[in-house]
Amino acid sequence: MTGPFAWFKWEALFREWPVFAEGFVMTVILSALALGLAIVLGVLFGILGTAHWKPLRAVNRVYVEFIQNTPLVIQIFFLYHGLPHLGIMLPVFTVGILGVGVYHGAYIAEVVRAGIQSIPRGQHEAAYSQGFSYWAAMRYIILPQAKRMAFPPLTNQAVSLIKNTSVMAMIAGGDLMYHADSWASTNLYYGPAYIVTGLLYLAICYPLARYARNLERKLEVSL
Template sequence: MISIFQNYGGLLLQGFWQTILCSLIALFFALIIGSAFAILEVMPNKLVHVIAKAYIELFRNIPLLVITMFFYVVIPMYVAKISGFASGTIGLTLYSSAFIAETVRSGIQSVDPGQMEGARSNGLTFWQSMRYIVLPQAFKYVIPPLGNQFINLIKNSSVLAFVAGFDLMYQGNVIASDSLQSMSAYMCVGVLYLVITLPLSYYMRHLEKKIAA
């Protein structure tokens, strides 16, 4: 492992930052999109509910790699060329947003319905009630599962390796092929993934305890 870090540290570092960048972008947009569809799913309008449910079920039940390859292979054929990094990030965003939507929806439904009724009776619109009353309470309920989704998102970013996204996994494949030290190369990749996910895991536990207290 030490020799791999010494000889291929630059490639590993490049893959490390690509993985972090992809994960942050996907996390940001997946949280926004997922939260929006979670709200749409609990709206009284039946058509809106059906559309939101269809989006969630679609991306929850299609493999991440299929979604990513659609943007990497199909979209360039008919629309415009997309880089491997962009394809992987878009696929990861859409895939993760569906799971985040279900997580946030469960949090919204855990809030006492009287909170929404009280907000509406005081003159707030549905969206204002969601923003100021319901969502702040809902996110407290879903901190642990959201943390798990964030960690899964980071690990799923390895899908970039299939579309030349130059992430950690991609660089690990390059190093394993070049050095003929597959075990050491992938062990280094695993260690760097732990560098990202372990602090996040411990922070989410700390945040959960802090909110509970």
């Protein structure tokens, strides 16, 4: 058999499995750091999106609309190719964290904003009547309640973020997809390479997707 899934191609992959293991570890690390950045940006801009002061809400809309309506690939290319023209040189790994993190931060901002707006107005008024400032009310009263509503879609965003790290392959980012492409292009063993790569992504994303569905069911029951 000499087709795309011939056994000798699988044997070559098994012999050189550290190539895929290295990419897998890099993808996990990149995903974790980018998710941390996305959550920080998402919470910050989500709060701005519910602020009483209109200019703060405008900042939220500019960030969300610009990021959500431009492709992630273009944003990554700008960070990788554009910033050097401004005298800013960033390692490829840092480009990945910033690009993927900022991109998903815009989506998480909308999740956080919706979660905050789901809290009854009376909760805000009760916090203000007790002497809380806007930011203190958010920290101690509103966000802890909004977290329960926002957590299922946040988990879904984490799944999307992990899959979107694959765009790093386009700038030699050292992630799982890049290692798979590099290995397969040297010997044309694309079939086994992409099957294993897909299964490795599935191993990360499927448990998170199941967890998100369980959270959604529990939330529906409690409402």
